Amino acid sequence: xxxxxxxxxxxxxxxxxxxxxxxxxxxxxxxxxxxxxxxxxxxxxxxxxxxxxxxxxxxxxxxxxxxxxxxxxxxxxxxxxxxxxxxxxxxxxxxxxxxxxxxxxxxxxxxxxxxxxxxxxxxxxxxxxxxxxxxxxxxxxxxxxxxxxxxxxxxxxxxxxxxxxxxxxxxxxxxxxxxxxxxxxxxxxxxxxxxxxxxxxxxxxxxxxxxxxxxxxxxxxxxxxxxxxxxxxxxxxxxxxxxxxxxxxxxxxxxxxxxxxxxxxxxxxxxxxxxxxxxxxxxxxxxxxxxxxxxxxxxxxxxxxxxxxxxxxxxxxxxxxxxxxxxxxx
Amino acid sequence: xxxxxxxxxxxxxxxxxxxxxxxxxxxxxxxxxxxxxxxxxxxxxxxxxxxxxxxxxxxxxxxxxxxxxxxxxxxxxxxxxxxxxxxxxxxxxxxxxxxxxxxxxxxxxxxxxxxxxxxxxxxxxxxxxxxxxxxxxxxxxxxxxxxxxxxxxxxxxxxxxxxxxxxxxxxxxxxxxxxxxxxxxxxxxxxxxxxxxxxxxxxxxxxxxxxxxxxxxxxxxxxxxxxxxxxxxxxxxxxxxxxxxxxxxxxxx
Numbered sequence: 001x002x003x004x005x006x007x008x009x010x011x012x013x014x015x016x017x018x019x020x021x022x023x024x025x026x027x028x029x030x031x032x033x034x035x036x037x038x039x040x041x042x043x044x045x046x047x048x049x050x051x052x053x054x055x056x057x058x059x060x061x062x063x064x065x066x067x068x069x070x071x072x073x074x075x076x077x078x079x080x081x082x083x084x085x086x087x088x089x090x091x092x093x094x095x096x097x098x099x100x101x102x103x104x105x106x107x108x109x110x111x112x113x114x115x116x117x118x119x120x121x122x123x124x125x126x127x128x129x130x131x132x133x134x135x136x137x138x139x140x141x142x143x144x145x146x147x148x149x150x151x152x153x154x155x156x157x158x159x160x161x162x163x164x165x166x167x168x169x170x171x172x173x174x175x176x177x178x179x180x181x182x183x184x185x186x187x188x189x190x191x192x193x194x195x196x197x198x199x200x201x202x203x204x205x206x207x208x209x210x211x212x213x214x215x216x217x218x219x220x221x222x223x224x225x226x227x228x229x230x231x232x233x234x235x236x237x238x239x240x241x242x243x244x245x246x247x248x249x250x251x252x253x254x255x256x257x258x259x260x261x262x263x264x265x266x267x268x269x270x271x272x273x274x275x276x277x278x279x280x281x282x283x284x285x286x287x288x289x290x291x292x293x294x295x296x297x298x299x300x301x302x303x304x305x306x307x308x309x310x311x312x313x314x315x316x317x318x319x320x321x322x323x324x325x326x327x328x329x330x
Numbered sequence: 331x332x333x334x335x336x337x338x339x340x341x342x343x344x345x346x347x348x349x350x351x352x353x354x355x356x357x358x359x360x361x362x363x364x365x366x367x368x369x370x371x372x373x374x375x376x377x378x379x380x381x382x383x384x385x386x387x388x389x390x391x392x393x394x395x396x397x398x399x400x401x402x403x404x405x406x407x408x409x410x411x412x413x414x415x416x417x418x419x420x421x422x423x424x425x426x427x428x429x430x431x432x433x434x435x436x437x438x439x440x441x442x443x444x445x446x447x448x449x450x451x452x453x454x455x456x457x458x459x460x461x462x463x464x465x466x467x468x469x470x471x472x473x474x475x476x477x478x479x480x481x482x483x484x485x486x487x488x489x490x491x492x493x494x495x496x497x498x499x500x501x502x503x504x505x506x507x508x509x510x511x512x513x514x515x516x517x518x519x520x521x522x523x524x525x526x527x528x529x530x531x532x533x534x535x536x537x538x539x540x541x542x543x544x545x546x547x548x549x550x551x552x553x554x555x556x557x558x559x560x561x562x563x564x565x566x567x568x569x570x571x572x573x574x575x576x577x578x579x580x581x582x583x
Contacts, residue, residue: 178446178453181426181434188423195383195417197409197438197495252425 005254009168012258016161020154028153029225034265035160036222039167041245041257043214048243049251050175051207052187053101057113058242060120061090061212063234065219067124070137070229079143079224086216094212098205105190117236124231136230140223150224160221167214172254174210183207187252248289250296259297335394336361336535337382337499342391344377351377352388353559359499362533364525366540366550370580374559375539379503382537383415384408395499410439414497418504418539420484424477428468428487431476432459436494455494462490466520482513489517493524493534502538506545514542518549547571555580 016035020028044058068089069082100112124131131137142150150156174180182203185193194200223229241264249260271278293299335358344352352374359365367375381388384404393401395411403411423431437446437453446453463472466486471479476487485505492500505521506514525533540546546553547567555562555576562580563573570576 174447176451178434178437178449178451180451181430181437182446184426184430185423185434188425189421191405192417192421192423193434194405195409195415195421196435196491197406198434199406199438199443202443 008255012255013165020157025153028157030266030269032153032157032160032225034261035157035164036218036225037242037245037261037265038257039164039221040215040218041242041249041261042167042171043211043218044242045211045246045249045251045253045257046171046174046183046214047207047211048246049253049256050180050187051183051203052190053098053204053207054106054110055097055113055208055211056110056236056239056243057097057117057120058211058215059234059236059238060117061094061215062219062222062238062242063120063124063231064090064093065216066223066229066234067131067137067219068216069220070140070223071130073140074137079141079220083217083220086220087213090212090216090219091209094209095205097212098208101204101208102201114236114239117234117239121231121235124234131231134230136228137223138228140227140229142224142227156225160225163217163221167217171214175254179203179206184252244286246296248286248296250298253296253298256296256298263297334361335359336363336396337537338392338394338397339378339382340392340394342378342381342388342393344374344381344386344388350559352381354391355556355559355561356391357554357561357564359535359537361498362525362535363552364521364536364538364550366538366546366553367556368540368543368546368553368580369556369562372558373556375556376503377559378556379501379537379539383413383501409495409497412495412498414492414495414500416489416492416500416502416505418507420481420488422476422484422487422491425475428472428474428476428479429456429459429463431487431491432462432494435491436496439495458494462493465523466490482509485509485513485517486520489520497534499535499537502536502540504540505538506540506542514545518545521549 016031019031023031040058040062043061044055047053047055047058065086068086069079072082072085073079097113097116101109104112125133127133128135142156144150145159148155150159175183182193182198185196185198186200186203186207190200222233245260245264246256247260248263249256249258268278268282271281274281289297293303295302337359339358340356342352342355343350355374355378357365367378369375377386380386382393384400384407387402391401392399395408395413398411400408400411423434426434433452433455436455436458437449440446440453440455441449452459460472463469466489468483468486468490471483476484479487485508489502489505492502502521505517509517521536525536538546538550547570550567552564552566553570554564555570555573557579563570563576565573
């Protein structure tokens with residue numbers, strides 16, 4: 001990760017701190033919503049973008065996080081115990097979901113994770129005694145921190161922003177450690193990685209588990225943000241949307257999820273004027289993006305650089321050829 | 331006996347259905363030796379290689395490394411025990427820089443999973459990587475992504491990676507395949523240097539599969555000729571060149 005990424009990060013943080021001053025209540029709510037999806041897709045970016053494990057079950061972890069916190073809070077347990085519980089459960093379920101990835105890859109893994117998502121969603125919908133079924137769980141309170149109430153949208157926004165920055169910092173650190181290299185090696189060539197002593201088994205499971213923890217935290221924040229949860233945001237469709245956010249932003253780019261989640265959360269708001277045409281416009285934009293930028297929005301600078309290098313190289317070749325032919329004449 | 335041999339393969343057999351790919355192969359590789367394996371296509375070289383690398387499990391026979399039975403170990407455990415390899419086709423980590431390719435090639439040999447999480451990004455292997463980068467003359471591309479290099483350069487990275495963890499034994503699967511003739515000589519020189527490398531404090535042994543006869547004859551100390559899953563001859567390059575049976579079956583006139 002380069003200095004430009006770091007500069008962009010600092011810029012992001014400043015902008016995010018300043019943003020609420022220019023926004024109404026709903027705007028702040030929407031911004032928080034965006035941050036929640038950044039956290040979730042940061043985790044998916046680790047699983048998919050860095051470690052190369054094609055998972056279409058991420059929304060299930062998002063849901064497990066949300067329901068864990070909601071159910072525990074309904075039972076009178078503090079958010080601050082619910083959050084680590086959600087993380088722990090997601091970590092363990094993430095490890096379990098990692099096991100199919102040891103046997104199957106690519107589209108087959110995607111289908112296996114998709115099946116997992118469906119199963120989790122069915123539990124959310126059908127086990128009314130636990131999850132409230134389609135009625136969901138309402139009146140989920142927002143927590144307070146050191147006696148400071150996070151009830152208001154602005155206070156909660158600042159809390160979610162702090163969590164996002166913390167988790168981004170952790171991911172940054174993780175990716176710079178030898179683990180980060182091992183994840184990338186696993187993605188680029190698992191067989192070669194194994195022949196070099198990389199324990200591909202453990203790293204695959206960890207890629208799922210750590211990604212799942214991020215989704216779990218995001219789910220917990222989500223439950224407290226919307227204060228009412230039901231199974232709809234945790235369907236396979238939601239998983240596909242999260243995958244799309246990663247791909248649109250740029251899988252394997254640190255800031256990819258920031259852009260990707262904006263496209264998934266903020267863009268629909270901006271496209272409201274299109275009304276019935278919204279999905280058509282959104283869908284077409286995604287198709288065009290995939291054709292011209294298969295590596296996501298953040299691959300643009302790299303592509304410009306590659307094009308410039310190619311131009312320079314061909315100019316140099318031409319000059320060399322010209323010089324050679326002139327030399328031959330003389 | 332097993333003390334004097336680094337690798338000892340005895341009575342190795344592997345069949346695919348009715349086809350006996352490897353039918354009872356035995357040989358030893360001594361410490362510091364460069365051991366060539368030649369033979370026509372379908373003679374069982376690759377099956378033998380894959381068995382030695384833990385990619386497949388042989389039906390019968392035994393493989394010993396430093397006197398220890400490693401017959402049923404997988405590629406990961408074999409690597410941790412000091413067996414490195416290169417592949418016939420290019421196998422580098424395309425989106426990582428050349429330097430990171432080399433670092434990741436040895437980082438898992440240090441500490442444990444947990445300690446690696448708290449190690450510096452280059453696992454303290456930067457110097458070693460730089461030494462190999464210089465030795466392989468790929469300094470000018472060290473910070474480029476491996477996937478952006480030419481075929482020959484990637485081949486060099488691929489070979490360098492196998493040596494990062496200072497293995498006792500390196501299995502080279504057609505190191506010259508697809509490489510232009512001028513680079514073939516370069517690879518031969520590199521391998522000879524690495525075989526003598528004082529930096530390792532020991533001589534590492536190689537097993538080389540290769541179709542380029544000049545390369546094999548000039549590089550290897552001993553050569554094994556395989557035909558139809560069996561060993562036809564084992565000997566020095568001169569002995570192999572003079573073996574009538576081998577000439578008839580494989581080398582021709």
